[in-house]
Amino acid sequence: MATAHPMTPVDDLIDELGRPKAGAPLGALLSAHAVIKGDATALVLGDASLSFATLDRMSNRLARMLEARGVKAGARVIISMPNRPEFIAAMYAAWKLGAVPCPVSYRLVAGEFAGMVALIEPACIVADAATQPGYADRLDVDAADWAAFDESPLPPAVSMPGKIMASGGSTGQPKLIIDPVPSVWGPDKASVFRPAGIVTLNAGPLYHTMPYNYCILPLAEGSKTVCMTHFEPREWLRLVDRHRPHSVNLVPTMMSRIAKLPVEVTALADLSSIEVLFHAAAPCPPDVKRWWIDRLGGERVLEVYGGTERIGATLIYGHEWLERPGSVGRAVSGDEIIILNEDGQQLGPGQVGEIHFRRRALGPGTRYAYIGSETRIRGDLDSFGDMGWVDEDGYLYIADRRSDMVIVGGMNVYPAEIEAAIELHPLVQCCAVIGLPDEDMGSRLHAIVELPAGHEVPVDGLAYLAAELERLAAYKRPRSIEFTHEPVRDDAGKVRRTQLRDLRLGPSA
Template identity: 70%
Template sequence: MSAPALATYLDAQGRPRDGAPLGMLLSAYAQRCGSAPALVIGDRTLSFAELDAGANRLARHLKACGVGQGDRGVICMPNRAEFIQAMYALWKLGAAPCPISYRLVEGEFATIVALVDPRCVIGDGATHATTRLFINVDQPLPDGLSDAPLPPAVAQPGKILASGGSTGRPKLIIDPVPATWGADKASVFRPAGITTLNAGPLYHTMPYNYCILPLAEGSKTVCMTQFDPVRWLQLVEVHRPHSVNLVPTMMSRIAKLPAHVTQAADLSSIQILFHAAAPCPPDIKRWWIERIGAEKVLEVYGGTERIGSTLIYGHEWLAHPGSVGRPARGDEIVILDEDGQALPSGQVGEIHFRRPATGPGTKYGYIGADTRIRGDLDSFGDIGWVDADGFLYIADRRDDMVVVGGMNVYPAEIEAAIETHRDVLCCAVIGLPDDDLGSRLHAIVELAGTVPPPGDGLAFLASQLRLLSPYKRPRSIEFTHGRIRDDAGKVRRTSLRADRVREHGGARPD
């Protein structure tokens, strides 16, 4: 496309226009910004022109392989420039990207790929084998591919994200909003033309919002290949980011560095520290508030489904410690009891959101799971309460789910793997407090035979644990001959957890 045509996707101030395809916006900024740095990742720095040229060449290769409008493409690799180029390459063809974790074991990977039913899988040399069209970014692209901008195309749905289901089965969350610029992409906390720093894996929603999307509004994005607290401080000093995103585990690891290291770091460029994904320990929250200022610490409670959200700044949190904030503009929180009746402030129930309709075709969809929609209300499944001032508090992050270092882990999947052992009658997995990860996984295993000697539990179940991704593997195990489930087959994980926290302050290491 010509430079004048690309320029029409930007307004007079150089910001993206509503309705502009994301793939075309990257080309527009490549034309506008040229050699200005767009992406810093690991030891690589790519300009807008270089980033867009690589995405254009990859898009043409995908097109030659049969990928086009309306298709789906799985992206599976660690944080690297090619991950981001693959996202934009698919958008440039009108195809929906589905980024998934590269840490999945083979069975998990195959299950999710089957659910997505993609035209292609884009990965690297470590990606599991697949019968789908596979594009290995470690291999050079064919010669002769043009790096010029492609004709405009719009992907709808705009993206598909993978997540574990509450039953332990994986599910897909379909974002039906097209891959065009609009209110759902913009953020007052991340204005155009700034520098952002991302520390999380690119297949998650928050890094998508703070690393992949900023490139479509002319911002420089700095992305860590793997989180390291000292390196994070160094990147802040070198690149002076306006906005950063962290999960509480990362916040904790930075805060617990030696005082002389954290005090020497210049964090004055940070205007917004955006954190989400898990509860933040109060002492860690206070450390950050004192270190960079309460007005700069912003916590968000919400989800990929975008059914509603709450926001809370540090100064509000100090007045309402433990809260995740009040609903965003236009959203309404309704707390329901088990019978679906609304509860008054101060009473605990399931948290539901009511969000005004934003037009047809804007409601998320699931593959592999059922929604929790009740009329015009929807829920993430968490329970909590609202105080008299309208501030929301989370009582439990779902009945079963455990949040480990910002990652959602569902016990049913782990229990099913452990119960494949011939001597295991039953298993319950719970989360116990952990200063670093927020929660650590602990398995309570009902055996038919002899209990292994102390310290041998993880080895006893080694074959079963290898069926799970590393972050889903329990850190400690206890064995029992007592019954874990009642006659109805139910397990009271909240009670199991409370007993262990009360008696031992957590689980004794196995």
């Protein structure tokens, strides 16, 4: 009988249809597919094309590199680098040791990255030249002596928790989401929209949840995963034509950039292989959504509203959305949407309040936890903090995604962090950051900066605040700045961002 490891028969991990068995460790599943599929392509990423056997050997070597650095079961491992095969190998390497992988954006500036390191307290940081230097426990995948480490499979191991994902916090401070489910196959990892043995195409950065679901997990199902190093619309079309993916994941900014390519380019694109287009992370412009529905068909375009915490989710197909434009769908099976006012009273259809979920299927020990933030749990209810309402048929509409948060190209940006950086300037009295509409990115960051009375308004605001803005990752830096001598905060010391936005766009914007 073939084995993924001398102690683990493949039949114990994968069923007769090639699907993972419940309870199979994720690291061992990659080794099992390496036995079954061998030289079949597992991963295409940039110029690299790796078979299941090659990817498994890379992961085994990397696991032993971590082990040599003292990484043991339960230890946390930061993985921070651009999209490249070693990122995915490092996720599986951690699981093979029973360690906890913690993907973190390599785009963070030094202070932000240090904040994440302080919260995670990793045993090791797996990185490359793009990641912040200066950490003694940093394993540089480009400088490592790969040939010095054994490539054979490791004994089965399970990580508990299965992973820790980084997210923004409503205060602008680093926040981490602990996934309490161990690194074994189960209902939390399977999806009817992503069956085993297919081809997936991922366009997003691997440290986000949707790429995790549509690039990293499919490998445990024996699927071929195609991953972009970075998103470029023409290249995305080329990869679809070349690899014929079944399932793809995009954010609305990506969808918009593809749809706005010249007609002579998009008219020739063959998108017929795509059975499922998942999009999430931000509202999709109606004209862009209709373009994709026209191209793929409403039954193939799925919008999801949810989060890494898995407190609840909604789903809507394209044909449903055409009947209810603006809706993000109804609660998935097992979930219930509850809208509450500020006093915690349940509201009826059409009334705007905070969106809460009741996840009936949630069992003991399966609720997430935060590091660096407090949850919004109320008894058996939980919330992402968004405002919205439901119609008579239970379809959810988002009124405001976290009133302070701005979504830029699918990335969550919290004004408090940006305001704090700008207010370090000695002549800045106060600052408020809001999101203004942007055709490409969905929203652009606009800073309103209060200067002392009588102080001359700078001609170039970005240059004036250059030193302060350097403290922020590039995607968090405002694209426009206005200066004022009027108070930005009200008498209660509050920043009324909705009011500030309405004054610049009008209440109907």
